[in-house]
Amino acid sequence: MDTRTLYNASLIRTLNVGVLGFALFFMMMPVMGEDVCADFDDIPAGTVFHVGDTGSSWGYELNFKAFFWTWGGSTVDGEAFIETNWMAGGSGFDMAVNNINVDVKIAGDTAPTCVSFRYGDYAGNVNLEINGSLKVVEDFIELDGEEIEGVTVEVISLGGSKGIVELQGPVTQLAIGGQQFFLDDICPFCAPPEKLCADFDDLVASTKYYVGDSFVTQGYQVKCKEFFWLPSGGTNQGWATVTTGGQAGGSGYDLNLNNVNVDIDIAGGTPVPCASFRFGSYGGNVNLEINGELKNVWSIVDLDGAVIGGVTVDVIPFGGGMGLVELQGPVSQLAVGGQEFFIDNVCPRCISPAEGCADFDDLAPGTEYHVGNTFLTQGYLATCHEFFWLGGGSTVDGVATVATAGLAGGSGFDLSLNNINVDIAINAPCVSFRFGAYGGNLNLEVNEDFKNFSNFTDIDGAVIGGVPVDVILLGDGKGIVELQGPVTQLALGGQEFFLDDICPFCKPDEGEGEICADFEDLTAGTEYHVGDTFATQGYLFKGHEFFWLPSGSTINGVATVMSGGWGSAGGSGNDLNLNNINVDIAINAPCVSFRFGAYGGNLNIKVNGDFRNIDDFAVIDGTVIGGVPVEVVFLGDGKGIVELQGPVTQLVLGGQEFFIDDVCPFCKPDEGEGEPDEGEGEPLTHHPSDPNQDSRIVMSEAIAYLAGWQQGSNPMGYAIRAAYIWQNGEQYLYDGTLDPPLCWVPAVKDR
Template sequence: MKLRLRFLFGMMLIMPVLAFSQNQNCVDFETLTLGTNYGNGINAQGEVIFTQSDIPVSVEYFEWTGGGGMFGTANVMDGTSVFGTMNSMWTNNINLGFDFTGIGYVPNRVSFDYADFGGNENISVNGEPIFAGELDMAPMPPGISMVITNMGTYMKATLYGPVTKLIVGGQEFQLDNICAMLVEDTGPCVEFETLPMGQEYGNGFNLQGEVILTENGIDVSVEYFDWLGGGGTFGNCQVIDGTSYFNTGQAMWTSNINLKFDFTNYTYTVNWVSFDFYDGGGEENFSLNGQPNFVGEIEDWMLPPQFTLGITDMGTYKHCVISGNAVITSFQFGGQEYAIDNICAGYVDDPGDCVDFEYLAMGATFGDGFDPMGSMIFEENDIPVFVEWFEWVGGGGTFGNCHVIDGDPTYGTGQAMWTSNINLRFEVPTYPASTWITFDYSDFGGNENIGVNGHPLFVGEISAAVLPAGFAMSITNMGAYNQATIQYSDGIITELVIGGQEFTIDNICPSRNVGVDDLYDENKKVSLGQNFPNPFSSHTVIPFGVTETTDITLIVYDQLGREVAVLADAAFGPGDYELNWDASTVTKGIYFYQLRTGTDTQTRKMLVE
C-alpha cells in the first residue's frame, strides 16, 4: 500500500493504543512476618520500621478529634478476608508514615486500601497538619484531590496530584496496598487518565464552552446538549472507571452534555478522528467542524460528503472512525447515558498512485441502502471509485454491498475492501497514461466480475477470465492473496471494474511502463521510493532520488511513532540512492520510514515478517 502517514500511532483505524505509561512502587507488607508488632514500647515515634519498594515506612503519633492523642500500636495481620491478599497492617491509635521521595520520581497518584472498624482516622499529605476524623471528610492541600471508592469488603482511597509524603492511620483501622504511581500520557489521544476519578464537570462546576482539559495539545470543553424535537440543557459529565466498558483505565460518562475536542492547537493537521463509546440509552449529539449538532443515533448521522464514518462492534463498546480528505478542526459529541474514551486524532496523507482505501473509515459500508447504483463513493489519488451492479453466472444479478475491513490478516498492511455481490468501478486518469494496472485480491467463494475500458463484464472465476483483444492478465500467488496485472498493448487503460460475492480487493495501482529515472517527481527536490523487498524478514533497501543538493534525514519509526533507526542525516547531491536497513533485531510488524528535508516530508510503510 502506498501510504504516507504524517502522524500515526498503533492500530490507528482498528483500536486505539492505551496511550499512557505508569511507574509504580507499592507497600503491601508481604515482606513482614505475620503477627509482628510495632509502636509503643517497641519503636520510637518517627522511627522507620521497614522499607519496601524504596518507600520507608515509619510509626507516628496519633491525634484524637477534639485534641490530645497517643502513640499506640500496629501489627501485621492476615488480610485475606478483607483485601483478598495475604498480609495487611492493623493500626490501633497509631499512624504509619510513607515517604515517596526516594523512589526516583514524584508520583502523581497514590492509592491505599483500608477497612474502618470504628473510631476516627488521621491523614496528612505532603507534611500538612494532620486531619482527625472520618477519611471521607478530610480536606486536601492545594493541587491534591482524594477519591474514595467502595470495593465491597474494603475502601480504596486515591490521591491525585504530586504526593511526596503520606501519613495515615486509625483507631480500629486495617491498611494495605499503599501504591505510588507516575501516570504519564504518551500518546496522541484524549483518554482522561490524568483526571481525578469521580471528578465532575459541567452544570454547577463550569461555564458552557469552558476548557476543562488539555491533553496532547487537544483542548476539551463542555458544551450545551440539544434534545430531539427541540430544546436542550447543559448537564454534567464525570470521570469513571472505564474497565467494564473499554477494558482500560478511566473514561468519561456524559449526561445531557457535549464535549468538544478542538484540534486547532494540535501538533498536526487532522483528517481522521477515532473514539470508543458505550451507549446506555437516550439520544446523542454529533458535530464536525462547528456544524449544527446532529441529534439521534450515530448510525443515522450523515457526515459532510468528504468524510466517511465507520463503526466496529467491540463487544462491550463500539469503536468509531471518522476519516476523509479534508481537515477536521473540531469534533463535538455527547449523550444522555453515554460513556466515551480514547478520542484519537491524526493525519493520513496518501501521495501514491493507488487506491488502497486508507482514507476511508474502518467499517464504512457502501452500496445497496447507502448509495445509488453508479454513484461515486470516494476519490483517491485522482481515481474516482463508483459502486455498480453485479452480474451472476447464468444471468441476472443484484446490487449488493461493500465495506472497509482490516487488510492486515490477508494483505499484511492497512485496510482493504470486502465486496458482496457488488462491483467497484475505477476510472483511471488518462494523464499520465497507464498501459497496465495491478490489484491484489482474495477470493473466499462465489464468482467474480471483471471488466476493462467499458467492455462487457466477464462473469466467473477471475483466474479463468477472458479479456478483450489487446488485454493480457497474469496472476501471481502471493501466499494469503493473489496479485493480478492487466496490461494493454494497444492503448491505455481508462477503466477497471472488479467485484465478487465473497471477495476482497486492495492496492489498485495504475502505472506506466517507465524507466528508473521516471520513478521520481521532477518537480520535487527529493522523491522517496518503496522499499524492496517488502515484506521482508531481515534486510531491505530503501531507494530515494535527489534532483538538487539538500539536507536529508531518513528515519524508521514503529507503529507507536517511536524512533527505531536513523538511516541518513546529511547533505545529498543530485542522484539516485539506496539505503540498507537491518531489521533482524526488531519485532515483526508494520514500520514506517520517513524522509525529511527543510521543506518536504515523505513517509512510506513496510512490513517485517
C-alpha cells in the first residue's frame, strides 16, 4: 500500500475518536443537473461511512453496503472515508473505499446512456454492480470489453494503478467497491480522459477569419461572430488571425481577436464540468459568453469570481497582460472576444494546481512515452515534445521511460529522457527539480524562453523566461535546479538525462534564493488598494474587499509596506500592514505558515475557498478550514505564527490593525506548540507517540496520541501516522531521507 495513504477510517472509529463528523449538514444538497459529477468535494475531508449509512454528493444519493471477496466470503465491517491525496487521479477530494461497496444513485428520471468514474486500485479485489448484476474480480481490467446487463465496460488505464471506467449503455443502478481502492468523478456521461485542447497549432499562421466564417482546430468547431463595445454598440467587421508570437502565454500558435467574438464548441454536445483557456489582453474591452449569458467588461480580470451562465469564473493573472481563465461548472457553450486580445489552449478541463511533486512514483516502471503522448503524474499533466540537438537539427523519435535506478538522485522512480523533451504543466512562484545528466546536450524552456546547452553549469546564474536559475551540483552527474521566480511553463529534455521531484516550491536548504513572501523586495510606504496586484519574492498578491463583524464590508481599505515599528508582525525587515483590506496570496504548498501582529478589529481568513470572519486567531486554533488543520502559536504582544498544516491551494488574509510577514510554503518544526520537540538540531528518530522509544507503537500509545490530537496538543499528521503504524504491525523504522511524519515507516508492510 502507498505510504501516502495515511488516513484509516476503520482505526479512528475503533478508537472512538470520531472527529469531523459534521458532514451531515452538507449531505442534503439538491441535484445540480445531469452534467454534474459526484466528486465528493462537497463532503468534509475525514468524513467516515459504514455499511448501512447513507450520504450525498452534489445531490447523488450514496448508500453503503456489504463487500464481497473473490474467494466467496463477504463483510459488513468495511469503511469509506473522504480523503485529499488525489489517489484516484482526480482533483479535490476522493473517496477511499476499504472493504465496502458504495451504491451511487446516478440515474434520475432517465437512465444515463453512458457513465464514467475515476479510480485508484492499490491492492485487493474489486466489486462492480451494474443494473443489479454483481461482478467480483481481482482487477477492473478483467471486465474490459465485457457486457453487463446491456452495458459495455471500457477500462482506460492511466498508469500508476489509476484509471477511468466507462459504462457504455443505459445505467439504472451502479455500485462500486474495493479494498485499498479510491473513487472520484462519478459522472452521468463519458468523455475522453485527456481530450486535446483547441490550441490553433494545426492552422496556418497569418490566416484570417471574419464574422460569419467557421473553421476547425484540433477537432473543435469555431465560429466568428459579432463583437460588442463598451459602453454600447458593436461591430461585425472584426477578424481573428492565427499568430505566432505566443502573446497568450501558451506554446505554438495563438489566436488574435480584433473586434470579434469566437464561439468554440468546447462541449461537443456533452457539457464539460470545467473549461479553461490562456489569454493575453493588451487593450480595449472584452466579451465573455458562457451558456448563452454574455458579459461585456473593460478587463477580463473584472470577471474574477463572477458567476456567468451558472459557471464560476476564476481569473489567474500571470503578469504582462497574460493569464489563465478557468470556468468551473458545466460548460455547454463558450464564446470569447476582445480588441487587442489573444487566446490559446482552450481546453475541456481545468488543470488544478497539484500539491506535491511530480515524482513519477505513481507510474508503472518501464512505461514508455513518445512525442505527442500525454500522461499524468501526481496530478501534473506532462506532454512529450521534439528534442533539439546542439549545432542544429532535432528529432521526434526520442523516448521517455519510467526508470527505477534513482539516477536523478531522488527516491522511488525517475524519468529517463532519451532525445525527447517533456512539458510539465506547473505554475508556481518557485520550482525545483532533481536531475542526473550523463551525456549529450540538454534543453530547458521556462515561460516560453528556450535554451539549448551542453551542461547545467552553463545556465547557473542565468535568467530564463524572467526567472533566475540556481544550479546545485551534488556530484556524479546529479544535481538540483531551482527556478527562483514565477514559473508558468516548463519543459525539460536531454539525451542521457534523468529527472525526478519536479516541485512547486524550492526547499530552504537547497538554494540561495528567498522562498517566503517577506516584502523585503518592496519599497517601504508603498500602498496597495482593492483591485491592485503586486508581487513579492515571486508571489502574486491581489487586494480584495474586506468584511466587518457582525456585517458590512468595504472596498476602501489599504495595504501598506511597513519597515517595523510598534505594529510589526514579529519578523525581520519589512512587513505588510492590512487596514480594512484582504490580500489574496498565490501560494500552493503542502504546509503554509505566516507571522502576524493583530492589534485591533476583526480578521478575515480564507483557505481553499473556505472563508472565516473572526475577532481573534484563537477562535480558529485547532479547527479545520478548507480541509486544512490550523495551529496558532501565540508569541505575546499581539504577535504569533499561524500554521496551515495541510495542502493549501488558496489563501486570503485581512484585518483592520493587522500585520503579516514571512508567508512561507512550509512549516518550520520549531514553530508549532503541537510539533514534537526535535532537540538541538538532532533528528527525532522515534515517533513522539512512542514514549519508551522501543520503535513500537502499541494500541494504548496510539489512543493517547490521538486523544492529544483531538485536544489540540498533537499535530494531525503525526497522530494519523501513529494510528497507521499501530494497525500495520506496531513496529516501525526511521527513514532519515523522508520528512516527518512519513519518516516513520512500518517495519511490517501492509499488503
